[in-house]
Amino acid sequence: xxxxxxxxxxxxxxxxxxxxxxxxxxxxxxxxxxxxxxxxxxxxxxxxxxxxxxxxxxxxxxxxxxxxxxxxxxxxxxxxxxxxxxxxxxxxxxxxxxxxxxxxxxxxxxxxxxxxxxxxxxxxxxxxxxxxxxxxxxxxxxxxxxxxxxxxxxxxxxxxxxxxxxxxxxxxxxxxxxxxxxxxxxxxxxxxxxxxxxxxxxxxxxxxxxxxxxxxxxxxxxxxxxxxxxxxxxxxxxxxxxxxxxxxxxxxxxxxxxxxxxxxxxxxxxxxxxxxxxxxxxxxxxxxxxxxxxxxxxxxxxxxxxxxxxxxxxxxxxxxxxxxxxxxxxxxxxxxxxxxxxxxxxxxxxxxxxxxxxxxxxxxxxxxxxxxxxxxxxxxxxxxxxxxxxxxxxxxxxxxxxxxxxxxxxxxxxxxxxxxxxxxxxxxxxxxxxxxxxxxxxxxxxxxxxxxxxxxxxxxxxxxxxxxxxxxxxxxxxxxxxxxxxxxxxxxxxxx
Numbered sequence: 001x002x003x004x005x006x007x008x009x010x011x012x013x014x015x016x017x018x019x020x021x022x023x024x025x026x027x028x029x030x031x032x033x034x035x036x037x038x039x040x041x042x043x044x045x046x047x048x049x050x051x052x053x054x055x056x057x058x059x060x061x062x063x064x065x066x067x068x069x070x071x072x073x074x075x076x077x078x079x080x081x082x083x084x085x086x087x088x089x090x091x092x093x094x095x096x097x098x099x100x101x102x103x104x105x106x107x108x109x110x111x112x113x114x115x116x117x118x119x120x121x122x123x124x125x126x127x128x129x130x131x132x133x134x135x136x137x138x139x140x141x142x143x144x145x146x147x148x149x150x151x152x153x154x155x156x157x158x159x160x161x162x163x164x165x166x167x168x169x170x171x172x173x174x175x176x177x178x179x180x181x182x183x184x185x186x187x188x189x190x191x192x193x194x195x196x197x198x199x200x201x202x203x204x205x206x207x208x209x210x211x212x213x214x215x216x217x218x219x220x221x222x223x224x225x226x227x228x229x230x231x232x233x234x235x236x237x238x239x240x241x242x243x244x245x246x247x248x249x250x251x252x253x254x255x256x257x258x259x260x261x262x263x264x265x266x267x268x269x270x271x272x273x274x275x276x277x278x279x280x281x282x283x284x285x286x287x288x289x290x291x292x293x294x295x296x297x298x299x300x301x302x303x304x305x306x307x308x309x310x311x312x313x314x315x316x317x318x319x320x321x322x323x324x325x326x327x328x329x330x331x332x333x334x335x336x337x338x339x340x341x342x343x344x345x346x347x348x349x350x351x352x353x354x355x356x357x358x359x360x361x362x363x364x365x366x367x368x369x370x371x372x373x374x375x376x377x378x379x380x381x382x383x384x385x386x387x388x389x390x391x392x393x394x395x396x397x398x399x400x401x402x403x404x405x406x407x408x409x410x411x412x413x414x415x416x417x418x419x420x421x422x423x424x425x426x427x428x429x430x431x432x433x434x435x436x437x438x439x440x441x442x443x444x445x446x447x448x449x450x451x452x453x454x455x456x457x458x459x460x461x462x463x464x465x466x467x468x469x470x471x472x473x474x475x476x477x478x479x480x481x482x483x484x485x486x487x488x489x490x491x492x493x494x495x496x
Contacts, residue, residue, distance in 0.1 A: 038318070038348075039349065039350075042134045042135075042137045042141070044138070044315075044345065044348060044349060045138045045141050045142055048473060048474075048477055049141070049477060051474050051477065052474050052476075052477030052480070052481050053081050053085075053477075053481055055474060055478055056466075056481055057077060059482075060077045060081075060482070061073050061077045064076065076489075079493075080493070081481070083488060084115065084484050084485065084488070085141075087112050087113065087114045087137045087140055088113050088114060088115060089112070089113040090110065090111075090112045090113075090133060090136070090137060091110065091184070091187055092109075092110050092133060093108075093109050093110070093187075094106050094107065094109070095180070095183055097172065097175045097176055099172060107161060107162070107180075108131075108162040109160065109162065109180050109183070110131065110132075110133055110159060110160050111157065111158070111159040111189045112133075112136040112137045112157060112158050113140065113157045114137070114143065114156040114157060114158075115141075115144040115155040116155050117144075117484055117491075118147070118153045118154050119155060119194065120154060120191065120195050120196045121155040121156065121157035121195040121196070122147060122152075122154035122155065122156065122157060122196050123140055123143040123156055123157035123158040123159065123198065124158060124197060124199055124201075125158075125160070125161065125180075125198070125199070125203050125207070125211075126158075126159070126160045126201040126202050126203060127160075127161050127173075127201070127202030127203055127207075128163075128164070130313075131160030131161065131162045132162075135158075135314075136158045136159060139158035140156045140157050141156060142156065142344055142345065142366055143156030143157060144480070145366045145476070145480035145481075146366045146367075146369075146480075147370075147373055148480035148481075148483040148484050149366050149367050149370060149455055150370040150451050150452070150455045151451070151454070151455070151483070152370075152373055152374055153377075154373070154377065159180075159197055161176060161180055163176065165202045165203075173207070174210055177203075177207050177210045177214075178214045181210070181214040181215055185218060185219040190211075190215060190219075190229050191215075191223075191229055192220075192223070192225040192226065192227075192228035192229050192380075192384070196230060196231060196376075196380060197229075197231075198230065198232045198372065198373070198376050199232040205232060205239065205244070206234075208230050208231070208232045208234075208239075209233055209234050209237045211230045212227045212229060212230050212237055216229075227383055228380055228383035231380055232376065232379070233379070238379070238383050239379060240382055240440065241439070241440045241441040241444060242375055242440075242441045242444035243372075243376065246371045246372050246374065246375035246444075247342075247369055247372040248371070249371055249445070250370055250372065250448060250452055251309065251340060251342045251368055251371065253371070253448065253449050253452035254363055254367060254368040254452050255307065255338070255363060255368070257452060257456035258338070258472075259272065259273060259277070259338070260272050261460070264460075267361075267469075268337065270306070278304070278305045278306050278307070279305060279306070279307050279308075279309060280300060280301075280303045280307070280309065281309045281311060282300045282301060282308075282309065282311055299321070299324075301325060302321060302324045302325060302326060303326065304326045305337065306338065307337060307338045307339075308325060308337065308339045308340070309339075309341075309342045310339070310342060310346035311343045312343055313344075314343065314344055314345035315348055316343065316346040316347075317351040318350065319351055319354065321351075323354060325355075325360070338360070338361045338363065339355060339361070340363045340368055341364055341368050341369065342365075342368060343369065344365050344369065346365065347362060347365075356469075356471060360470075361470050364472055366473075366477070366480065367455060367456070367472070367476045370451075370455070371448055374447070374451050374452075375447075375448055378444055378447060389438075389440040389443040389444065390439050390440050390442070393438070397438065405427065408425050409422075409423060409424065412425075458479050459475045459476050459479060460475075462479050466478065
């Protein structure tokens with residue numbers, strides 16, 4: 001019923017295309033214009049949203065369980081889609097700090113809350129000179145869709161402070177972080193049930209610890225859940241094992257789920273699995289733990305590889321360099337490769353179109369780099385529960401496993417040990433590693449792997465249902481839109 005190809009859907013009359021206002025059409029055209037090699041980031045994300053909304057609109061209308069007429073059902077669906085799209089709140093602020101030199105400086109900061117369909121809002125805080133209102137709005141909207149894709153019950157948010165952290169001392173960075181936290185708290189933009197930041201570019205565990213301490217000793221001094229106001233904290237401050245590696249581990253699992261899928265690898269002319277495949281990773285830092293990795297002399301995005309992972313920043317792959325991306329199998333001229341978006345928004349709409357035309361599989365950002373927010377969700381739950389994962393069950397599981405082995409051994413000896421001999425049960429190395437029970441890190445890694453696998457299957461089913469081929473980005477947006485829409489539709493709109 002819903003199996004329509006993308007070209008056919010986009011060719012429909014505009015009257016049924018989710019009734020975009022004229023400004024949105026112009027923004028979409030500007031973002032996807034063949035002459036624009038540097039589209040507006042927020043308009044770019046909105047353009048991807050519009051593409052997904054246009055495809056799923058009919059399905060949403062048909063499945064809407066109300067007693068309205070067909071015409072009013074479509075109006076309701078289009079109205080909810082309009083509600084989902086924009087940022088709900090954007091806070092722009094400035095505050096002074098005294099530098100170590102005695103000079104005074106005014107610092108700019110922003111926090112965007114894209115959606116409150118689920119609470120709290122969730123999104124990182126980045127320290128960068130490239131921070132702008134447009135960037136935090138775009139990243140906040142991506143967070144909404146990212147959380148929906150991996151079934152994490154948060155609304156999307158993002159914050160940025162316009163500084164170069166390398167040019168400030170530790171003392172100055174602490175002043176900036178604590179003051180920014182106070183400003184967010186004064187306006188109701190932080191709290192365990194309201195808005196929960198996390199690390200991003202230029203920030204880490206240290207900054208998150210400062211945020212938690214500042215909030216807990218000021219606005220949250222009488223809140224037992226105060227330290228749940230932020231995730232990505234050190235373990236001693238309520239953090240969780242596995243959070244630092246979560247984003248990278250999520251990228252690995254995301255690639256793994258598609259690389260091991262024979263149907264997709266067949267379309268690319270590749271064999272399933274990681275064997276004999278080469279990777280190129282574009283990153284802001286070094287790759288720890290890979291002794292064979294080395295810096296690349298030239299344009300890293302145009303290097304020969306099977307799988308290209310842009311993991312540095314937004315709008316790295318554009319109309320200009322997309323034709324030169326060599327993510328393919330060198331020995332098979334008909335084979336295409338894989339682009340795995342480790343960063344947020346690394347591919348412009350024009351580049352995305354070029355990759356689809358070249359039969360290159362793009363694993364989209366709103367799925368692939370959701371590992372961080374998934375494990376942040378586990379940390380938030382840990383803070384609300386006030387107990388570490390595994391603490392209540394670790395010894396019980398360990399004892400149960402040993403009793404299981406002893407029971408099997410005794411049963412075998414009763415049946416086959418007629419001469420009183422013993423029949424030792426020797427566990428495999430894999431079982432021996434698990435026999436002691438699951439630690440917090442084991443539980444986190446397992447939960448992340450399950451989340452990424454389940455979400456990949458959802459994206460694959462959607463791509464198949466709507467005959468989207470290799471267009472996984474649109475399939476992921478359709479999934480996100482359906483889930484966010486369901487919340488609005490079932491909660492009702494009486495206060496809007």
